[in-house]
Amino acid sequence: MTAATPEERRFEVGDEVRVALSHPPGHRRTPFYIRGKTGVVERYCGAFRNPEELAYGFDGEPRRHLYRVRFRQHDIWDGYDGPERDTLDLEIYQHWLEKA
């Protein structure tokens, strides 16, 4: 399979990003609980074939940039029962992210 050139990379480590508050149908790798939340890019993971396309038998090209984004637990959950410093990391594809 030929590797198509991935889309342009839009974020760097340290950027503040917001996850789209969107609920498209189908196979999505962005959990509901994180949609609409704001975090900081912790790491760039590379470009991967889009699992939302692969799930339906498409080739997943162009590849999508994947970032590990760090969120404060208190920004995710109302009434989180733990210290302010607790965090959660997860992987978000670029097309789910916008500059915060």
Added chain:
Amino acid sequence: MAEEERGHVEAHHHDHEVAPENRDVEETGHYELMATAIRELLVEKGVVTPEQIREQLEFMDSRGPALGAEIVARAWTDEAFKERLLEDGTAAVDELGIPMAGLELVVVENTPDTHNMIVCTLCSCYPRTILGLPPDWYKSKSYRSRAVIEPRAVLEEFGTSIPENTTVRVHDSNADMRYLVLPMRPEGTGGWDAERLAGIVTRDCMVGVALPDASG
């Protein structure tokens, strides 16, 4: 049906001619049937051979937490390796002859400031190539939801108390990375060699729900 339940049923029907149910024949579920059908189609169409399927099963069954423990013990005894492991987990474990089989490994280090724990809220992504098959609790809906919402309560249930001034960092393994926790090397293991150290690195330590215990 549980054994005692069966005994109960048979006791009530002792004066009837009741053929004992054959325990080896169980109704096949929908997903199991679909999986079997897809496997048979893939073989029929020549996409994979039965030998390849068998080899892959054998490969997965040969994996277990001992590989993860070897990686951790090496990191504890070789600072340069540890740096490479944290920088690029996939490449570092490849040095040890441990293939990630196409997956990317991210190793997260526990420190006095940060405790890491792993969950996959969407399904049950797990670093199977270095830890083997995930335990049932890792796949349960309870762990998958509660580990992100109330990680400290979940940790307490595993007997793991994390001080308030240590960050609990949950990693939702929701896409293409697989995670391994590098625990802190316990006090009192100064003279231990890598093999002895590996002996105290359990699966749960590498998922981040327990801490290595050197007192045993």
